[in-house]
Amino acid sequence: MSLQLSTSSQRITELQINGKPYKIDAAPETSLLSVLRDQLDLTGSKYGCGEGQCGACTVLIDGNPRHSCTVTVGTVGQRPITTIEGLEHDGKLHPLQQAFLDEGAMQCAYCTSGMIMTGVSLLKTNADPTEAQIAEFMQGNICRCGTYPRIVAAVRRAAGAMKSSAKGASR
Amino acid sequence: MTDHRAPEIETQIVIEPERYELHSPPVHHFEIDRRDFAKLVGAGIAVFLISKGALAQQQQGESGGRGGFGGQSMPKDISAWLHINEDGAVTVYTGKVEIGQNIRTSLAQAVAEELRTPFESITMVMGDTKLTPFDAGTFGSQTTPRMGPQLRHVASAACDTLRELAAKQWNVDAARLVAVSGKITDPQSKRSIAYGKLAEGQALAKAIPDTDPLVPTNEWIISGKPIAKVDGRDFVTGSHKYTSDMKLPGMLYGKVLRQPSVGATLASVDATAAQAIPGVTVVHDGEFVGVAAPNLQTAARALAAIRAEWKPAPALPNSKNIYEYLKANVQAGGGGRGGGGRPNTTGSMEEGLAAASHKLDATYNIAYIAHAPLEPRAAVAQWQNGELNVWTGTQRPFGVRSELAGAFHISGDKVRVRMPDMGSGYGGKHTGECAVEAARLAQAAGKPVKLEWTREEEFTWAYFRPVGVIDIRSGVSGDGKLTAWEFHNYNSGGSGIDTPYTVANQLIAFHPTQYPLRQGSYRGLAATANHFARESHMDDLAHSIGMEPMEFRLKNLDKNPRVADVLKAAAEKFGWGKSKPAPGHGFGLACGMEKGGYVATCAEVSVDGASGAVQVVRAVTAFDCGAIVNPDGLKNQVMGATVQGLGGALFEAIEFEDGRVTNPKFSKYRVPRFKDAPDIEVVLVNRLDIPSAGAGETPIMALAPAVGNAIFQATGARLRSMPMAPNGVKI
Numbered sequence: 001m002s003l004q005l006s007t008s009s010q011r012i013t014e015l016q017i018n019g020k021p022y023k024i025d026a027a028p029e030t031s032l033l034s035v036l037r038d039q040l041d042l043t044g045s046k047y048g049c050g051e052g053q054c055g056a057c058t059v060l061i062d063g064n065p066r067h068s069c070t071v072t073v074g075t076v077g078q079r080p081i082t083t084i085e086g087l088e089h090d091g092k093l094h095p096l097q098q099a100f101l102d103e104g105a106m107q108c109a110y111c112t113s114g115m116i117m118t119g120v121s122l123l124k125t126n127a128d129p130t131e132a133q134i135a136e137f138m139q140g141n142i143c144r145c146g147t148y149p150r151i152v153a154a155v156r157r158a159a160g161a162m163k164s165s166a167k168g169a170s171r
Numbered sequence: 172m173t174d175h176r177a178p179e180i181e182t183q184i185v186i187e188p189e190r191y192e193l194h195s196p197p198v199h200h201f202e203i204d205r206r207d208f209a210k211l212v213g214a215g216i217a218v219f220l221i222s223k224g225a226l227a228q229q230q231q232g233e234s235g236g237r238g239g240f241g242g243q244s245m246p247k248d249i250s251a252w253l254h255i256n257e258d259g260a261v262t263v264y265t266g267k268v269e270i271g272q273n274i275r276t277s278l279a280q281a282v283a284e285e286l287r288t289p290f291e292s293i294t295m296v297m298g299d300t301k302l303t304p305f306d307a308g309t310f311g312s313q314t315t316p317r318m319g320p321q322l323r324h325v326a327s328a329a330c331d332t333l334r335e336l337a338a339k340q341w342n343v344d345a346a347r348l349v350a351v352s353g354k355i356t357d358p359q360s361k362r363s364i365a366y367g368k369l370a371e372g373q374a375l376a377k378a379i380p381d382t383d384p385l386v387p388t389n390e391w392i393i394s395g396k397p398i399a400k401v402d403g404r405d406f407v408t409g410s411h412k413y414t415s416d417m418k419l420p421g422m423l424y425g426k427v428l429r430q431p432s433v434g435a436t437l438a439s440v441d442a443t444a445a446q447a448i449p450g451v452t453v454v455h456d457g458e459f460v461g462v463a464a465p466n467l468q469t470a471a472r473a474l475a476a477i478r479a480e481w482k483p484a485p486a487l488p489n490s491k492n493i494y495e496y497l498k499a500n501v502q503a504g505g506g507g508r509g510g511g512g513r514p515n516t517t518g519s520m521e522e523g524l525a526a527a528s529h530k531l532d533a534t535y536n537i538a539y540i541a542h543a544p545l546e547p548r549a550a551v552a553q554w555q556n557g558e559l560n561v562w563t564g565t566q567r568p569f570g571v572r573s574e575l576a577g578a579f580h581i582s583g584d585k586v587r588v589r590m591p592d593m594g595s596g597y598g599g600k601h602t603g604e605c606a607v608e609a610a611r612l613a614q615a616a617g618k619p620v621k622l623e624w625t626r627e628e629e630f631t632w633a634y635f636r637p638v639g640v641i642d643i644r645s646g647v648s649g650d651g652k653l654t655a656w657e658f659h660n661y662n663s664g665g666s667g668i669d670t671p672y673t674v675a676n677q678l679i680a681f682h683p684t685q686y687p688l689r690q691g692s693y694r695g696l697a698a699t700a701n702h703f704a705r706e707s708h709m710d711d712l713a714h715s716i717g718m719e720p721m722e723f724r725l726k727n728l729d730k731n732p733r734v735a736d737v738l739k740a741a742a743e744k745f746g747w748g749k750s751k752p753a754p755g756h757g758f759g760l761a762c763g764m765e766k767g768g769y770v771a772t773c774a775e776v777s778v779d780g781a782s783g784a785v786q787v788v789r790a791v792t793a794f795d796c797g798a799i800v801n802p803d804g805l806k807n808q809v810m811g812a813t814v815q816g817l818g819g820a821l822f823e824a825i826e827f828e829d830g831r832v833t834n835p836k837f838s839k840y841r842v843p844r845f846k847d848a849p850d851i852e853v854v855l856v857n858r859l860d861i862p863s864a865g866a867g868e869t870p871i872m873a874l875a876p877a878v879g880n881a882i883f884q885a886t887g888a889r890l891r892s893m894p895m896a897p898n899g900v901k902i
Contacts, residue, residue: 144542
C-alpha cells in the first residue's frame with residue numbers, strides 16, 4: 001500500500017539498528033523516527049515536536065546523539081543506529097537505565113528514552129561529568145514534568161557505577 | 172440500560188471542572204454486566220465499595236458467598252472494587268488514571284497496607300470505562316483524599332472476608348486470626364493459609380459500605396514508604412506503550428484539516444485530488460475535514476492536496492490588548508469562589524481603608540499559557556459491530572466516553588474508552604476531541620485509525636490556562652495588621668482566591684468574562700495567579716510599612732497555623748534572615764493554601780546586570796498535605812511543580828493575533844530546561860494526625876510570587892505580570 005511514494009530505485013531498504021540489519025521500505029526523505037516507530041515498531045523513541053527541540057526522539061548514530069525526527073533515512077546509510085531498545089543486554093539494564101530507576105528520575109516518563117540516550121552519549125565522551133556539564137549537554141531535552149535534578153543525579157550515579165565496574169574489570 | 176449520555180454540563184465544562192464536580196452527584200450509574208464480569212475476573216473473591224446513598228437500594232448486594240456473580244444483581248453505584256484470584260494475585264479497579272503523578276504506585280500501597288499483602292501482588296486496572304467504576308476524572312488533587320480512602324475500605328473489607336473464610340475452614344473465631352503478608356495465620360495453632368488458597372473455588376462477591384475501620388496512619392508499614400514507581404523498568408527500556416505507540420492490525424493513520432484561525436468556518440472544500448490517492452479515505456462532515464491513509468506520509472500528502480476556503484471569524488483581541496478586553500467584557504455569574512453571583516464580603520471596605528495607615532492599589536496580569544505535555548493528544552479508534560473502542564490519553568476517560576456517545580448518537584454502553592498511562596497532562600487533557608476525530612475517521616474508513624496531534628496542533632487546538640486580570644486594593648495599619656482587602660479576579664478563576672490572612676474587612680470576587688481562546692483546567696488552576704497577585708501585594712505592603720516580609724505574614728496568619736508552619740519550615744531550611752544576598756541576587760518568599768495542601772517557597776534569584784536575565788538559583792519549598800503516603804513520589808511532585816512553575820512565572824506565554832497562535836512550537840514557546848532548574852530543596856511536613864490530601868497541584872502555587880519578591884529585592888523592580896521576565900528585567 002505504501003509503494004506509491006517514489007520510484008523503487010531511490011527507496012531505502014535497510015538500516016543497521018542495535019547491531020542488526022532491519023529491512024525497511026521508505027522514501028529517502030522519510031524521517032528516521034517515523035520509520036523506527038511506524039515500520040519497525042521500535043516505539044521507545046518518541047515524537048514530541050518534529051523540529052529537533054525536545055529530544056524525545058533522540059537516538060545514537062555512530063554513537064552521537066541525533067534527533068531522529070529531523071534525520072531523514074536517506075542520510076543515514078549503513079551507519080550504526082542505537083535506540084533505547086538496544087541498551088539492555090542479556091536482561092541487564094545499561095547502568096544509566098538502572099540509575100534512572102534508582103533515582104526515580106521520571107514522572108510520566110515520555111521523555112525518558114531520549115534523556116537516557118542523550119545521557120549515554122555524554123558518558124561515552126565524559127566518564128565523570130559535573131552537574132553543570134550534564135545540564136549543558138542535555139539542554140536540548142525537555143522534561144515537562146520537571147524532573148531535571150533527578151536526571152542529573154541519575155547521570156552522576158551511572159558515571160559512578162560505570163567507573164567502579166571498569167575498575168573491577170581491569171583488576 | 173438507560174441512556175448513558177451525560178447531561179450537557181459534563182461535556183461542556185472545561186474551565187475548572189472541580190467547581191462543578193464537587194457539588195454534582197455522579198451523572199452515571201454504571202452497571203457491570205454480570206456475564207462480562209464473571210468472564211473477566213473468573214473465580215475468586217471480589218469486594219465492592221458502594222456509595223452510601225445507593226446502599227439502601229442494594230439490599231441484595233451482599234451475596235453471602237453462595238451463588239456469586241451468577242445469582243445476584245451487581246451493585247450499581249460501585250465506587251471502587253478489587254478481586255483476589257486463586258493464586259493470590261490482587262487486581263484493583265479504579266476509574267482514576269496514571270499521568271505521571273504516580274498514583275498507580277501510591278494507590279497500590281494503600282491497598283497492600285489494608286489487605287496486608289505484599290505490594291508486588293497488587294495490579295491496578297485504571298481508567299477503563301468497561302472495567303472500572305465511573306469516575307469524574309483525575310484532577311483537582313482528589314485521588315489521594317478520596318480514592319485513597321475508598322480503596323483502603325475495600326481492601327480492609329477484603330481482609331476481613333479472608334479472615335472469616337479461614338475461621339470457617341478451621342472452625343475457630345475469626346477475631347483471633349491475623350492477616351500478614353498475604354496469609355491468614357492463627358497465632359494459637361500456628362496454622363496459616365495463603366489468600367490464594369482461600370480464594371480457590373470461590374465465586375464470592377461482597378458489597379460493603381465505606382465504614383470499615385482503617386489501619387491508623389501511625390501503624391502504616393507500606394504506605395508512608397518511598398516505594399519505587401510501578402513498571403519503572405518498562406519506561407527506562409522504552410517498552411511501555413503509550414497511546415501514540417499503539418498499532419492495531421490494518422490500522423490507518425489520520426490527519427485533520429485545521430482552520431487557519433480561531434472560529435473560521437468552511438466556505439468550500441475540494442478533496443478530489445486527495446481522494447484520488449490510493450488507499451486514502453477523506454471525510455467531510457460539517458466543519459470536520461480529515462483523511463486516513465495506510466501511513467503517515469500518505470496521510471500528510473492527502474491532507475496537503477485538499478483545497479479549502481475559509482470564512483474568518485469576527486476580529487478577536489490579541490495577546491497585547493487582551494487585558495483591557497477582559498475587563499470590558501465581564502459576564503454575569505461572578506461572585507466569590509466558584510462564582511454564585513455574590514462576592515465574599517466581610518465587614519466594610521470603607522471602614523477598613525479608613526483604619527489603614529498605608530493603602531495600596533495594584534493590578535496583575537496573567538497570560539495564557541499552554542500545558543504542552545510532551546506526548547501530544549493521541550487516540551486509536553476501532554469500530555466493531557456498531558461498538559466503539561477507543562484508546563486515548565485523557566484525564567477523564569468517562570468524560571471522553573460521553574463525548575463519543577454524544578458525537579456518534581450512540582449510548583455510552585456501546586463505547587469503551589481505555590487510558591494507557593500517558594505522557595502527562597497537567598490539567599490539559601480533560602477533553603476528547605482527538606478521540607472523536609479518530610473515531611470519525613475510523614467510522615468512514617472501516618478500519619482502525621490512529622490520530623496523533625502534532626506539536627503545533629497541541630499548542631493551537633488544545634486549550635490554555637485562562638488569561639486573567641487581578642485587581643487588589645488593600646489597607647494596613649502602622650503596626651502591620653491588614654485592615655482591608657479587596658480582590659477582583661477577571662476570568663482567570665476562583666481557585667485559591669480566598670486569603671489565608673486575617674482581615675476584618677474583605678471583598679473577594681471572581682468575574683467571568685468573554686475570552687478569545689479556548690481555555691480550561693491547568694495544574695493548580697487559578698491558584699497560581701491568585702497567589703502571585705496576593706503574595707506580591709503582601710510583599711509590597713510589608714515594604715510600605717518597613718516590616719520584614721516574613722514577620723508581616725506571620726502576624727496576619729494568626730488563624731492559619733498550618734500556613735504559618737510551612738512558612739517557618741521553608742524559611743528555616745532556606746536560612747531566611749541569616750544572610751544578605753550577594754550583589755545582583757535577591758531572596759523572596761511566599762505562602763498559601765489550597766485543596767487541603769499548605770505550601771511555602773523561599774527563592775533566591777540572580778539578575779544579570781547587563782542583560783537583565785533572571786536565573787532562579789535556589790528554591791526551598793515546604794509542603795504539608797497531611798499524612799504522607801509515598802515520600803519519594805511526593806518529593807518528585809514538589810520538585811516537578813517547582814520547575815514547571817518557573818516557566819509560567821518567568822517566560823511562558825501564548826502569543827496570538829488575528830485568531831492565530833503565533834508561537835505554537837518549542838522553538839518559539841520557551842519551557843523550562845535543564846539550565847533553568849534551580850537547586851531545589853523540598854521540606855515535607857508529615858502530619859500523621861491529618862488525612863492525606865492531594866499533592867499534584869498546590870506545590871506549584873508559591874513559586875511565582877517567591878521569585879517575583881526575590882527579583883524585587885535584587886533590582887527594586889516590582890513585576891506584576893506573569894510571565895514576569897520573558898525578555899529579562901529592565902533595571
